Amino acid sequence: MTPYEILGIGLSADDATIRNAYLELVKKHPPDRAPEMFKKIANAYDLIRDERKRLHYYVFNRDMPINRPFEALLLHAGVTNKRKPPSFERLKELLSDV
Structure with a gap:
C-alpha cells in the first residue's frame, strides 16, 4: 500500500490535507489501542508530510x-x-x- 492509500487521500493532496488525514486517523487508531495501525499511519505520514x-x-x-x-x-x-x-x-x- 502507498502512503496515500494508508492515509486515504489523493495524489494531489497538499500539506494541510495530508496533516488533517493523519490527525483523523491517529484519533481513530491511537498507539495504545492499535499500535500496528498507528505505526503504519505514522510511517505513511512521515514519507509524504511535506x-x-x-x-x-x-x-x-x-x-x-x-x-x-x-x-x-x-x-x-x-x-x-x-x-x-x-x-x-x-x-x-x-x-x-x-
Whole structure:
C-alpha cells in the first residue's frame, strides 16, 4: 500500500490535507489501542508530510510505477498542478540532504 492509500487521500493532496488525514486517523487508531495501525499511519505520514518528502518519495521509492527519476519529477509537477516543473535551484533545495 502507498502512503496515500494508508492515509486515504489523493495524489494531489497538499500539506494541510495530508496533516488533517493523519490527525483523523491517529484519533481513530491511537498507539495504545492499535499500535500496528498507528505505526503504519505514522510511517505513511512521515514519507509524504511535506513537499520535500513527497518529492523524495516520488524520486527514490522503488514501489512507484515509474522507471526513471525524470518521470518522477514530471509526475510531481503534474500532481501539484503546477504549469511547469520546479526550477533547478528549487530541485537542489528540495533534494539536498537526501
